[in-house]
Amino acid sequence: MRVLAAMSGGVDSAVAAARAVAAGHEVVGVHLALSAKPGTLRTGARGCCTVEDSRDARRAADLLGIPFYVWDFAERFTEEVIDTFVGEYAAGRTPNPCLTCNEKIKFEALLDKAIALGFDAVCTGHYARLELVDGVPELRRSRDADKDQSYVLASLTAEQLRHSMFPLGDSLKSEVREEAGRRDLAVAEKPDSHDICFIPDGDTRSFLEDRLGRSPGKLVDAESGAVLGEHAGVHGFTVGQRKGLGIDAPAPDGRPRYVLSLEPVSGTVAVGSAEHLAVTEVDARRPIWPGRPLDGPTECVVQVRAHGGLADAVAEADDDGIRVQLRQPLRGVAPGQAIVLYRPEERGDLVLGSGLISATR
The missing domain is CATH 2.40.30.10 (Translation factors)
Structure with a gap:
C-alpha cells in the first residue's frame, strides 16, 4: 500500500512510520505545520508543532529513507480547532481540542488530501487497535491502558477508519521507546507533549480572555440563589471546577464548592457542593x-x-x-x-x- 505517515516529530509517530516501512509499504512522511508562528524551541514537554519538532520529524524520515514533506495546515487548524475551542467555551461548553484535531485535521483534511494524491492510508502514532472485520472497522483500546487514545479517535467515521493505520496499538510505550533506541532514532527519549498544544503555558483562562475579553457575571449558590461574587466571563469555568472560583467566604457547611452549571446568556455561574455534580x-x-x-x-x-x-x-x-x-x-x-x-x-x-x-x- 501507499501510506502517508503523519510525523509530528515525536517518538510515537517516528516508530509508527518505521513499522509501516518494515511492513513493506511505500511510505511518505509528512509533518503538519499547524501554527502560523511556530516557536523556535520546544518548552519542556509542553506544546508541539515547533520548528524543533519539524526538524526532528525530518531527521527521522531521513534515517528511515523515506520522502518527507511539510504541509501548511495552519489556517485550517485555526478555523477548525482553535476557533471552535474558543467558541465552545464562549457558549458554556467544554470541548476536547485533541478530538477535534483528529477529526477535522488528521483524518479529514489530511486524509482527504492523501486520498486525492493516491495514498491508500494515513499512518499515525496513536495508541489504539484497529482491524477490518468483513470490511467493517473495529476500533479498540490499545494494549497500553495508560496511553490508550481510542477516546480521541472515536469521532472518526467508518470510512476514515478504513483508510487509517495505528501500528502502535499492540505495544507498550516502554517498548516503543526501546525500539526507537534500537533504530537509532534521535527522538527515542524525547518527552511527550501534553496539555493543549496551542496553549503551551497551560493557562487556558488567560488564552480565552485574550480572545473573548471580559464578560462580567455573577457567581451564585445553586440552592439559595445567593450571589457569592463576580467573575470575568463564563469562559473561565467548566463544570466540576473547584479551584479559581474567586469566592472568599466559605460555604455555610464548610465544604468546598464546585461549578455546577454555566449560563452564557445571563453570565451566571452556579456553584454548589460535590454531591450536586x-x-x-x-x-x-x-x-x-x-x-x-x-x-x-x-x-x-x-x-x-x-x-x-x-x-x-x-x-x-x-x-x-x-x-x-x-x-x-x-x-x-x-x-x-x-x-x-x-x-x-x-x-x-x-x-x-x-x-x-x-x-x-
Missing part, C-alpha cells in the same frame, strides 16, 4: 458509529474524558442522538465533552460509537 443520565448529539448503530438498549461502558470518567451504562440511540443511563453516577460531566461507548470484550474494549454531550441530569 453527580450525573446519572446523559444525552448526546451527533452520534458516530464506526460499525453498526445501536439496535435497542445496549449494555456498555462509557467514558466522558480522555483520561478517566468511566461507568457501566445502558445506551439507546434514536433520531435525536444517544441517551445513556449510567449505572454509577459520574461527576464533572459537561456539555461539549465527548461520550464514547465501549463494549468490553476479551480482545480489548470495542468502540461502539460516540457523541457530543448536549445535556445531563
